[in-house]
Amino acid sequence: MESSKELISTKRRSAFKQQELKDQITGLLFTFPALLIIFIFGIFPIGYSIYMSLFNWQVTKGPYIGGQNYLLIFGSWSNLLVLVAGLGLFALGFFVWRKAFQTLNNGQRLAHLAGALVLILGGVIFVTGWGLMYETGNKDFLNSLIVTLYYALGTVPAEIIIGLVLAYILYQDIIGKEVFRIIYFLPYITPSISTAVVFQIIFSSRETSLANQFIGFFGVDPLRWRFEPKPVLNLLGLNVSGLAGGPSLALVTIIFFGIWSFVGYNTVIFLSGLGNIPKEIYEAAEMDGGSKWDRFLHITIPMISPVTFYLSLIGFIGTFKAFNHIYVMRTPSAQNSVVTTSLLVFDRFYKANQYGVATAQAIVLFIIILGLTLVQNKLMGERVFYG
Amino acid sequence: MDNSVAIPNTKKIKKETPAGKILGKAFLYLILIAGALIFIFPFFWMISNSLMTLGETITRKVWPAVPQWINFVQAWEQASFSKYFANSVLITLGTLTGLLFTSILAGYAFGRIDFKGKNILFSMFLATMMIPESVTLIPNYLLIRGTIIPLPGGTWINTYWALTVPFMANAFSIFLLRQFFAQIPKELWDAARIDGCDHLRFLVQVVMPISKAPIMTVLLFGFTGAWNAFQWPLLVTTRNTWRPLMVGLYGFIQEAGPQTNLLMAGAVITIIPILIVYFLTQKQFTQGIATTGLKG
Numbered sequence: 151m152e153s154s155k156e157l158i159s160t161k162r163r164s165a166f167k168q169q170e171l172k173d174q175i176t177g178l179l180f181t182f183p184a185l186l187i188i189f190i191f192g193i194f195p196i197g198y199s200i201y202m203s204l205f206n207w208q209v210t211k212g213p214y215i216g217g218q219n220y221l222l223i224f225g226s227w228s229n230l231l232v233l234v235a236g237l238g239l240f241a242l243g244f245f246v247w248r249k250a251f252q253t254l255n256n257g258q259r260l261a262h263l264a265g266a267l268v269l270i271l272g273g274v275i276f277v278t279g280w281g282l283m284y285e286t287g288n289k290d291f292l293n294s295l296i297v298t299l300y301y302a303l304g305t306v307p308a309e310i311i312i313g314l315v316l317a318y319i320l321y322q323d324i325i326g327k328e329v330f331r332i333i334y335f336l337p338y339i340t341p342s343i344s345t346a347v348v349f350q351i352i353f354s355s356r357e358t359s360l361a362n363q364f365i366g367f368f369g370v371d372p373l374r375w376r377f378e379p380k381p382v383l384n385l386l387g388l389n390v391s392g393l394a395g396g397p398s399l400a401l402v403t404i405i406f407f408g409i410w411s412f413v414g415y416n417t418v419i420f421l422s423g424l425g426n427i428p429k430e431i432y433e434a435a436e437m438d439g440g441s442k443w444d445r446f447l448h449i450t451i452p453m454i455s456p457v458t459f460y461l462s463l464i465g466f467i468g469t470f471k472a473f474n475h476i477y478v479m480r481t482p483s484a485q486n487s488v489v490t491t492s493l494l495v496f497d498r499f500y501k502a503n504q505y506g507v508a509t510a511q512a513i514v515l516f517i518i519i520l521g522l523t524l525v526q527n528k529l530m531g532e533r534v535f536y537g
Numbered sequence: 538m539d540n541s542v543a544i545p546n547t548k549k550i551k552k553e554t555p556a557g558k559i560l561g562k563a564f565l566y567l568i569l570i571a572g573a574l575i576f577i578f579p580f581f582w583m584i585s586n587s588l589m590t591l592g593e594t595i596t597r598k599v600w601p602a603v604p605q606w607i608n609f610v611q612a613w614e615q616a617s618f619s620k621y622f623a624n625s626v627l628i629t630l631g632t633l634t635g636l637l638f639t640s641i642l643a644g645y646a647f648g649r650i651d652f653k654g655k656n657i658l659f660s661m662f663l664a665t666m667m668i669p670e671s672v673t674l675i676p677n678y679l680l681i682r683g684t685i686i687p688l689p690g691g692t693w694i695n696t697y698w699a700l701t702v703p704f705m706a707n708a709f710s711i712f713l714l715r716q717f718f719a720q721i722p723k724e725l726w727d728a729a730r731i732d733g734c735d736h737l738r739f740l741v742q743v744v745m746p747i748s749k750a751p752i753m754t755v756l757l758f759g760f761t762g763a764w765n766a767f768q769w770p771l772l773v774t775t776r777n778t779w780r781p782l783m784v785g786l787y788g789f790i791q792e793a794g795p796q797t798n799l800l801m802a803g804a805v806i807t808i809i810p811i812l813i814v815y816f817l818t819q820k821q822f823t824q825g826i827a828t829t830g831l832k833g
Contacts, residue, residue, distance in 0.1 A: 174652045180736070181643045184642070187703070187705050188708065194676070196668065198685065324565070341765040344583075345583075345804075347583075347800055471670055512671040516671075
């Protein structure tokens with residue numbers, strides 16, 4: 151290429167210009183089919199959802215009602231204001247706290263104190279806002295957010311840890327590595343409707359169900375599994391009720407399914423990530439006499455952190471999108487203890503035909519996902535080690 | 538890339554005794570096998586129950602005394618699977634054809650052609666991966682119903698188009714192919730261009746033949762996506778003209794209720810095609826993940 155550059159004449163230059171124009175046209179032409187579909191079915195609907203959420207839309211479009219559908223969720227705008235202010239203060243407190251850790255001057259302790267105070271204040275205001283909203287707003291929606299959060303916290307960390315452990319073991323000198331990998335990935339690609347049916351039967355409330363026989367082996371009385379709306383903490387004998395008691399046993403059953411079906415994906419991605427860690431680093435560490443465990447802790451975990459970050463992001467977004475298996479595994483008697491926000495929105499739309507309310511709820515969900523993604527990016531992105 | 542080159546294990550400075558090493562290794566295998574058993578168990582349970590009599594499913598036998606192959610025939614007929622199965626095959630084929638067409642072209646453009654607006658377009662595509670279906674579902678339903686813009690034929694509810702067209706492009710496939718296409722040496726293109734090759738011919742004759750692994754990966758993910766789709770087909774099919782297998786199975790679940798053996802037979806029928814495609818493509822598939830995966 152170097153020599154050809156020197157030879158550029160005006161004629162050549164015009165040929166390059168022509169190539170550039172050609173590239174421009176070809177590039178746009180090649181992306182057009184994908185763009186058309188992604189725009190119509192992926193991007194345009196967001197705008198249209200916002201539009202719909204401003205109308206009293208029930209199957210057909212009704213009159214314009216402004217933020218009324220959103221008010222149904224929050225109760226009143228002042229509730230939302232309190233909640234957002236609490237969040238803002240919390241973020242500010244966190245920022246001050248962190249800054250105090252970084253700087254080593256005399257005001258450090260004071261800044262710590264101030265940061266902690268603002269942090270607590272923000273938290274209190276946030277909780278107050280939440281309480282107000284719970285009083286006057288849409289309880290079902292707020293409940294569904296908590297259910298979604300439980301589902302996310304129950305699945306994502308477990309999926310990451312199990313996935314990493316399995317991948318790390320598979321990465322050693324293992325006979326039959328291929329076979330293990332094929333088996334681990336299987337639940338991820340099989341249709342969740344079909345596999346959820348099996349979980350339904352394994353975790354049925356019958357005394358003879360497999361899950362009940364299994365716990366019976368350890369002397370535990372039969373449980374109602376996916377029919378049980380009571381929170382797990384309550385079942386363990388603690389006197390808490392409602393959503394404060396953690397996820398319901400029904401949700402835990404769904405969490406089991408979520409972990410089972412998703413771990414294989416994490417394992418495969420971790421495995422390919424492990425392959426990208428230079429072997430020399432391990433060899434050097436081995437020369438220094440570090441144990442296997444040390445190597446895992448001080449080399450593998452930091453080196454694999456970009457993959458971990460990617461998987462936790464995908465995992466969290468995935469839990470907010472999760473629908474099929476929850477829809478199949480839910481039971482009427484589990485009530486709203488398994489209704490995540492994506493199910494709630496679907497019910498509002500499909501069963502209740504309240505399109506306007508459903509789109510408003512979906513938009514709020516979308517904003518929450520965006521916010522969480524940004525926070526996750528900020529918090530984890532800083533710690534990730536990019537080689 | 539193959540991961541079979543393991544970490545050099547011992548030599549040099551090692552404190553572990555051979556016996557300790559064997560024990561450690563045995564422990565690792567124990568974890569792997571326990572994991573494999575947990576992953577495979579529901580499939581085993583599905584198959585064994587599908588071959589039982591109803592009585593055997595209730596008394597919780599582990600394996601049927603006499604395999605009841607008739608269950609499969611019964612489930613197939615009761616759930617009118619012939620119709621749904623054919624629908625699912627046609628829907629999957631149509632979706633995959635469209636998906637390959639759009640994503641190979643777009644992946645190539647994003648990976649190998651310099652054009653204005655490329656970066657904006659690409660990041661816009663990627664951003665769509667974050668959007669929950671809850672947001673797009675309702676407007677898409679109205680779109681397909683023909684409420685927002687007039688469609689050829691009035692409404693697309695209960696048509697083949699409703700089930701295929703919206704899935705004929707996705708950001709994930711484009712991203713995966715772009716990652717691979719971008720790694721192809723520039724010299725290949727320079728040489729081809731001197732021979733008078735344009736982008737389209739270069740893509741078809743040079744790039745595609747060497748990109749079998751990532752294309753297979755896109756195919757496998759596309760196949761599972763189309764075959765396993767449930768929420769959208771549930772919404773846009775009100776008759777069984779084009780209703781796919783998953784929605785049919787869901788109906789069957791409601792209907793067959795306590796007939797566990799038939800239910801399991803139905804479930805087995807729906808996963809067989811996926812298993813066949815998975816075992817056929819899994820080699821290229823893992824290669825595809827490894828070569829295009831993330832930070833390559």
